[in-house]
Amino acid sequence: MKHRIALAGICVAAAGAAFAIGPSDREKPPTTSQVMESAKPEDWRRPDPANTLYMDLPGGRVIIELAPRFAPAHVTNIKQLVAEKFFDGLAVVRLQDNFVAQWGDADKTRPTESALRKLPDENIVAWGKGLPLVKLPDRDGYAPETGWIDGFPVGVERKPSGQAWITHCYGVLGVGRDDWPDTGSGAELYVVIGQAPRQLDRNIVALGRVLRGMELLSSLPRGTGGGLGMYEKPEQRLPIKSIRLASELPAGERTAIEVLRTDTPLFTRYVESRRNRRDAWYIVPAGHTDVCSISIPVR
């Protein structure tokens, strides 16, 4: 039984195996494995090192892609914090089950150099025709439209608000903040580790997502403080060795990584293969998916 339920997961690990489409296979739409097997080099992209963070934890490296289009001031400020080595020696301070992993300057004691502590509101960006939305046709209860922009999951409300925003899906990076009108500075960051908390959309700055290493955060012990998952004892906090921008490192110290592009015909086929699973294991295709249920393959 063990390998059967697994078909529900993405199996990009199989991409190395040869795959031959037989006569009967041609008649039905492809499975996810078949779609991924047909991917060409140009269906993949290399994230810009200038927008890629490496968070090195005792257990390994978490790789995060930043989304400057959605929160340019906050992304700039996070890069400045990283340049100041602000996060080095700080810690993961909070693990709330089915919600978030959070790290940074929880005690608000670490000084900054030129990084800012107050920033403009960037919870949303103005919708405009220049935004390269790859639309997901499936309806969504939280947003009139969903899809992907620059490879990030997004919600869009063309009217009346004229807004677009990154949706809080598993692995999305956000900026911890105090009560409005504080918008946070990036000195505290969180990543979604459970069911997509879409109620956070448009309430807080979301500006990236984890490409690799989610398990280094999602498998940490849950905290018990205040019913909020705070680590109550200093020794429970997981120290951050460093956070660096990939572009700061010599090429030899960077992690080679590619992400499936979301603006290709192949990605459309990939989404369809997730909407209607056609692996032998499935008996009832869902006929539906949602933006947070589409994991974007990384290799």
Added chain:
Amino acid sequence: MKHRIALAGICVAAAGAAFAIGPSDREKPPTTSQVMESAKPEDWRRPDPANTLYMDLPGGRVIIELAPRFAPAHVTNIKQLVAEKFFDGLAVVRLQDNFVAQWGDADKTRPTESALRKLPDENIVAWGKGLPLVKLPDRDGYAPETGWIDGFPVGVERKPSGQAWITHCYGVLGVGRDDWPDTGSGAELYVVIGQAPRQLDRNIVALGRVLRGMELLSSLPRGTGGGLGMYEKPEQRLPIKSIRLASELPAGERTAIEVLRTDTPLFTRYVESRRNRRDAWYIVPAGHTDVCSISIPVR
């Protein structure tokens, strides 16, 4: 910042504090904390010990409520396996990030006594007017209707199929199976630990949910086998000390637990407080929720 994002989570821990509604508070709908503060003893229920499993792991106890209405033969068989102490000494064998934790007889080597290895299909139950559906008004992409029956999250399709089923939300318990028409026996079980894999709905038997102790499963190290989260080395497997039915244990060894009822006016107010968050932290209420985003409080 640490306590602010936390408002997005459920804070039943605050239930012990006195709460006074002031004049201005009366004018706006209550927050989740206010709703929970107003709960009366009859808004809570005690799960039936005859349908409550205790899975004792090295780190503590996972408490699972079974849903006999949705899969009577499988629930009966799991109870028989438990009576045979079938799971004692078996292990958690699989942790796939953002998907499932799975345990049981992965090697298919453990004999059973009178427990069965083949069972009828119980992926769905027939919809009927006798089913006490508490309907969630928000639309859902995977099912024509969603809501709760017996405290479990459900999907319903009255026509044309006339089906109801437990939806695969965070913490839901399911029965591992091989390719159809195998339906599994309960010798392998899994729990959802990430974004709700609703594509599994109606494809596999879902028959319960974790009431307490999710963090004992969700924080386990992820496996690396086959891209499926299998633990590849025997020593990675987490041994199960025992699985028992609460009713088998002397009253003194049972864990006192109460679950918020889903069939009350209070629960309706609770859901509304989750649909439109009115805590000071929020600036844009979502105006929407979905069945897998409603965590049911347990105390």
